Amino acid sequence: xxxxxxSFWRTTVLAMAxxxxxxxxxxxAPLAENDAVRLGLARPELADLARARIAEADAxxxxxxxxxxxxxxxxxxxxxxxxESTWRIAQPLDVSGRRGLRQDAARFRLDATExxxxxxxxxxxxxxxxxxxxxxxxxxxxxxxxxxxxxxAVISGVVDKLARAGDASGYDRRRLAREQQAAEVKxxxxxxxxxxxxxxxxxxIGQPATDQGVVGTLLPTLPAGLPGLQARLAQRPDLTALAxxxxxxxxxxxxxxxxxxELTVGVGGKRTDDGVLRENGTLLSVSIPLPIFDRQQGAERxxxxxxxxxxAEYALxxxxxxxxxxxxxxxxxxxxxxxxxxxxxxxxxxxxxVRIAEAAYRAGESTVLELLDAYKGALEAETTALDLEGxxxxxxxxxxxxxxxxxx
Numbered sequence: 032x033x034x035x036x037x038s039f040w041r042t043t044v045l046a047m048a049x050x051x052x053x054x055x056x057x058x059x060a061p062l063a064e065n066d067a068v069r070l071g072l073a074r075p076e077l078a079d080l081a082r083a084r085i086a087e088a089d090a091x092x093x094x095x096x097x098x099x100x101x102x103x104x105x106x107x108x109x110x111x112x113x114x115e116s117t118w119r120i121a122q123p124l125d126v127s128g129r130r131g132l133r134q135d136a137a138r139f140r141l142d143a144t145e146x147x148x149x150x151x152x153x154x155x156x157x158x159x160x161x162x163x164x165x166x167x168x169x170x171x172x173x174x175x176x177x178x179x180x181x182x183x184a185v186i187s188g189v190v191d192k193l194a195r196a197g198d199a200s201g202y203d204r205r206r207l208a209r210e211q212q213a214a215e216v217k218x219x220x221x222x223x224x225x226x227x228x229x230x231x232x233x234x235x236i237g238q239p240a241t242d243q244g245v246v247g248t249l250l251p252t253l254p255a256g257l258p259g260l261q262a263r264l265a266q267r268p269d270l271t272a273l274a275x276x277x278x279x280x281x282x283x284x285x286x287x288x289x290x291x292x293e294l295t296v297g298v299g300g301k302r303t304d305d306g307v308l309r310e311n312g313t314l315l316s317v318s319i320p321l322p323i324f325d326r327q328q329g330a331e332r333x334x335x336x337x338x339x340x341x342x343a344e345y346a347l348x349x350x351x352x353x354x355x356x357x358x359x360x361x362x363x364x365x366x367x368x369x370x371x372x373x374x375x376x377x378x379x380x381x382x383x384x385v386r387i388a389e390a391a392y393r394a395g396e397s398t399v400l401e402l403l404d405a406y407k408g409a410l411e412a413e414t415t416a417l418d419l420e421g422x423x424x425x426x427x428x429x430x431x432x433x434x435x436x437x438x439x
Contacts, residue, residue: 119299139279
């Protein structure tokens with residue numbers, strides 16, 4: 032026999048409660064950016080869509096390399112007592128090499144489809160990151176507004192005490208009440224916007240919308256040097272796709288320039304029966320179309336134009352990417368510097384101004400208007416800093432997408 036003391040039961044129950052609640056705590060943990068991207072890209076619908084696009088392009092490769100089906104011809108002819116039966120199998124033969132060139136073009140298009148699938152995946156990653164950081168920005172903004180509302184609750188108690196002592200006017204109380212109502216409306220508006228952004232993020236990652244928050248840093252770090260980023264442009268999947276489609280158009284154009292017509296070779300047999308004699312023979316045939324009217328003029332001109340357009344499109348996209356990279360890099364560096372400077376020179380002093388204004392109002396050295404002005408100044412400084420950091424983050428995501436540098 033042994034006795035279980037109450038302390039033992041409390042410890043046991045507490046341990047069991049912790050064990051039961053630990054999975055819930057892990058589920059309620061804030062969502063990080065890499066987790067949001069991983070969940071959003073791991074959806075089975077995205078994998079199915081990518082496989083379907085690639086499978087469709089691969090089917091074109093199979094179709095381009097498949098020989099034409101042979102044709103079987105059977106005929107019977109009766110003239111008087113004579114009956115003739117013939118059969119023949121005819122097979123078209125590509126002796127010009129067009130089939131191989133068309134298969135090469137299909138392979139280039141398969142490469143382009145694979146590159147476009149990677150580009151589409153990077154666009155999806157950018158969309159997930161934009162949505163995640165919008166949730167983060169609104170979440171931080173709501174915290175700032177909540178602090179603003181909490182300040183009104185504190186100072187309202189001070190104003191009530193001063194009013195009962197005859198040191199605060201009714202105007203101060205009414206003005207403070209109106210500003211407090213405006214702050215609560217602003218908080219409700221911010222909370223509604225946050226709920227909408229959370230629902231959109233949940234839809235992108237394929238999970239039910241919850242009140243689960245996100246965690247991360249809104250202001251990005253400085254990007255890598257411009258020469259290193261410029262070297263990555265050639266590896267961009269969208270440019271790779273354009274280059275592959277230009278190669279496919281060149282292969283199609285080379286196939287159209289092969290003017291030698293396609294041969295059709297046939298082999299078969301013939302049997303003649305006139306009632307007295309029966310004879311069997313072999314049939315051999317070769318047919319070739321005569322290029323009198325259609326000499327592939329239209330196909331040659333069309334593929335020449337398509338190849339020219341594909342090369343021009345690639346060159347224009349490459350030049351645009353170079354310009355966008357330089358502009359985005361400069362914008363990002365300047366936005367990061369501006370955000371850091373503003374938070375250091377404007378946000379930090381605002382907290383001191385609020386403390387000074389509150390102390391001065393309690394001491395009767397300032398009016399409620401000066402106090403409210405300090406509150407508004409602190410709120411505007413915080414929201415302006417968050418807007419600057421959000422713009423810097425958006426520029427960083429665009430730069431990462433442009434250079435294929437999204438974090439894994």
